[in-house]
Amino acid sequence: MPILYRSGWLCALAMLLPITGAAESPPRSTEALAFNCYTCHAPQVRRGKGDISSLKGKSAATLLQKLRDFKNGAGDATLMSRIARGYSDEELARIAEFLADDLRAQDRKGR
Numbered sequence: 001m002p003i004l005y006r007s008g009w010l011c012a013l014a015m016l017l018p019i020t021g022a023a024e025s026p027p028r029s030t031e032a033l034a035f036n037c038y039t040c041h042a043p044q045v046r047r048g049k050g051d052i053s054s055l056k057g058k059s060a061a062t063l064l065q066k067l068r069d070f071k072n073g074a075g076d077a078t079l080m081s082r083i084a085r086g087y088s089d090e091e092l093a094r095i096a097e098f099l100a101d102d103l104r105a106q107d108r109k110g111r
């Protein structure tokens with residue numbers, strides 16, 4: 001029993017570690033946040049009517065406006081309102097800038 005008792009304490013300590021670690025971690029990298037968007041908005045996928053937008057050709061301002069609208073619950077989004085709520089306003093602005101640049105760069109490379 002004493003061994004089990006001690007390991008219980010170790011487990012409790014181990015569960016606390018990620019919490020204290022997260023408090024000290026640096027802001028989430030823009031690249032890591034934005035690449036998550038390509039899971040669904042993959043620009044290389046050929047798209048038909050009704051498919052998820054590739055986001056190509058949208059300016060950072062347009063992207064940010066749409067993301068803010070989603071976050072505020074405008075429209076009848078199936079997924080994006082939930083996704084947008086997962087980011088701070090500052091993160092959404094960084095993501096919009098990053099994606100607009102990245103999509104323009106892909107266009108230049110003919111992707």
Ligand code: HEC
Pocket residue numbers: 033034036037038039040041052053055063066067076077078079080081083095096099
């Ligand atoms: C799980 C799939 C998924 C992920 C991940 C995802 N989206 Fe979306 N996105 C959608 C869907 C589906 C729509 C259509 C609106 C709806 O139903 O939510 C959409 C719509 C949009 C639109 C509007 C497009 C237009 O032409 O008006 C923008 C902008 C957008 N997403 C940006 C993003 C950004 C930025 C991220 C990353 C933070 C992201 N999305 C991550 C599925 C996704």
